[in-house]
Each structure stands twice: as structure tokens, then as C-alpha cells.
Amino acid sequence: MKIIIIGGGIGGLTTALRFHQAGFEVKVFESVKEVKPLGVGINTLPHSVRVLTNLGLQGILAKNAIETTDLVYFNKFGQQFWTEPRGRFAGYKWPQFSIHRGTLQMILWEEAKRVLGEERLIANHHLARFEQDETGVTAYFTNRETGENSRVETGELLIGADGINSVVRQQLYPNEGPPVYSENVLYRGTTRMKPFLNGSSMAMIGSMQQKMVVYPIDPTPDADGNYLINWVGNLKEGKSRLTARDWNREADKARLVDIYKEWTFDWLDVPAMINGAKAVYEFPMSDRDPLDRWTFGRVTLLGDAAHPMYPIGSNGASQAILDADYLAECLLTSENVVDALEAYDKERVPAAAKVVLQNRAKGPDQIMDMMEERFPQGFTPDEIPHEELANVMDHYKKIAGFDVQTLNQKK
């Protein structure tokens, strides 16, 4: 079976590797001329690391990522109110990795090149549109720089893994319009600095009004013993000037340092961390309403094209990887492509929709607002509602498909 994958991001590349492993013939078409390591930090949770492990990638990931040991929550005064072990430290069979998005994409790209062959990864080909009938799909590509038609490709199945501004989704849902803006702006950067907490922790500070997420993403220190630390500030800015999602738009660093100037704790100096970044990128936090179906005939959606979500709970990349794995299983176990896509939709459409909606309802970070609302001036240790916080955290893990008992039963 000839399969056309649109998009060489985390979702498209994992799909290519997983399909190749399952014995299918795939080609990946990517818009950009040259795939470069763009973005900042990203997390892969144990349920998706299971898939990457089965593709033989755990070793290379471990060399290039931080194995996250714990997730720790603090209020805006730097007081800790929640900590939990993560990945193998929480009893999962698979680790949680914090990694630079670009590093993860390049690992997948190089592996796909190695196992599929370079000729099956086709950069500089932007999908313009597709047509389909009962027997197959035809994809029409352009060169984005010149605008010229560059290629026509036919196959039996087309997968739109082309991100939040998916052309495939737009053709399937022509009236949908742009992503839905959350009125929050994300400020993302990386800084070389000394490790904080135990050196492999992920820290969440503040509330949804003003938040900072901080974690290391590279296990190799520089000559001065500094590590690459990823951070994301979240500011509720209401109707913002930012609407278009551009991952690479630079922000005003001095303004951000000023907003966070009080956040100097004995375990982390937030303004110094922001100041130490080479560049700060701003990005409107947005998603799309969940769809009832991703599949139409021989065409389906995957990853951000299917279910873009707020980056809360570290699930964006992981859910794309889960899609890839499940779709391969469906193709292996169904009689034909159409049945396989139906089975894929039946399982993954509602599963991903739940995560999108949970993230809109602040996902695990609800506990930050619970603490801020109850204790705006800080708390004493005996005031922490441990059980209530635990319920929120456990609920999210079940919704997002990574509660430890269920996951550990898988191979």
C-alpha cells in the first residue's frame, strides 16, 4: 500500500517510522526547504516514549534529553505545594523525556532517512490540495518559494500531519476559520545556567494569570557547568495584538523581565533566567474546537492537524505519537484502508478531544489556580489540601492515557 504523509514534524515522522516498521510503503512530504531544529523545549510522556522505544529510539533520546525525575508546583512566592515523581521514578516502565523540539525532530528525521531512505523524505514540497475517489488519492504539491507546481503524487491513503494550520484540514473543513485564541500569550526561551532543584526537575510557578514553567532539556553541560534550561511564561493578556501562530516571532525581553521582577526565589532567579536568554519568542496560546471526525474516505488527520491543544500537561507531541501508533495498529488489523481509518477515528477522535477540552479547563494546572484563589498571600504547610490536589492530578493522567497501571500493562 502506498501512503502519503503530509508534514515532517514530530507526528508525521513518527507515523512514517511506525508505518515502515509495520511493513507499509510511505513517503513524507514537508513544506520547508530544509528541516532545521526549530522551537524550544517539549516533553514526551511515558505513553509516547513507549512508542519511540519500540521504534528503537530510547537510547538516542536518553543521550539527547533530560530524563525528568519530578514535577514540582510552586505559588508566585516560590512556596512549594505539590511534588510528584515522573516517568520511571513514578513506576512507569518508560521514562519521561524533556528535550529540545528541534533535537527530537532531527532525531526522527535522521532515523527516517536511515530506515526509509532519503528519497522517501521529500522536503520543499508544500501540499496545495488533494483529490480522492474510491480507489485512491492524488496530492498536488507546490514549491512555496517560487509558487510553482512541483509534483503530483498518487497513493491509497493520505495522512494530514501538517500542523495547526493544516491544508488537509482546511480542505476537509473549509468553513472552520483560524485557531481559537485563549487570551493567553506564551513567552518561550532557553537559557544556559546552573541547574535548579535536583537538576532534572520540571517546575511550575504561579497561576494561570501569570505562570512560569521551567525545565532542563539537554544533559550535556557547557565548559562552565551550565545547562540548557527551557522556560515558558504564560500571561493572561486578554484580547491581544497577537493572533497568527508564528513559532519564531521575537518578543520584548525587557518587558518580560519587568513583569517577573519579583520572582526571585532561593532556588531560582526568574528575572535573571529571562535576561540570560539569547532570544524570547511570543506565541498566542490557541487551539481548535474538537472535530467529530478526522477521516473522510481515504484521507485522515493526525497530530496538531487533528487536535491542536494548549501546551498544558505536556501532551502535544505525545498525543501525535499515540495517533501514529494507533493508526498503524488499525492498518495492520483491518481488512482494508477504509475500515482501518474508521477504527482509528473511533478510538482517537474522542480520546484526543478529551485532552483538548481538559487543557482548556487548565488540565493539571488547575491546582495552581486553586492555590492562588485560596491563598493569594501564601500558605502554611498544614493548609495544603493534598487530597484535593491529588484528585486533579490523577484525573488528568487517566484522561490523557498515562495512568501508570493501565500503561504498564502494554508492551
Ligand SMILES: Cc1cc2nc3c(=O)[nH]c(=O)nc-3n(C[C@H](O)[C@H](O)[C@H](O)COP(=O)(O)OP(=O)(O)OC[C@H]3O[C@@H](n4cnc5c(N)ncnc54)[C@H](O)[C@@H]3O)c2cc1C
Ligand atoms: C517550527 C515549529 C516550532 C515549534 N516549537 C514548539 C515548541 O517550542 N514547544 C512546543 O511545545 N511545541 C512546538 N511546536 C509544536 C509541536 O511540534 C506540536 O504541537 C507537536 O509536536 C505535534 O506535532 P505535529 O507533527 O502534529 O505538528 P508540527 O510539529 O507543527 O509539524 C507539522 C509539519 O508539517 C509541515 N507542513 C505544514 N503545512 C504543510 C503542507 N501544506 N505541506 C507539507 N508540509 C506541511 C510543517 O512545516 C511542519 O514540519 C512547534 C511546531 C513548529 C512547526
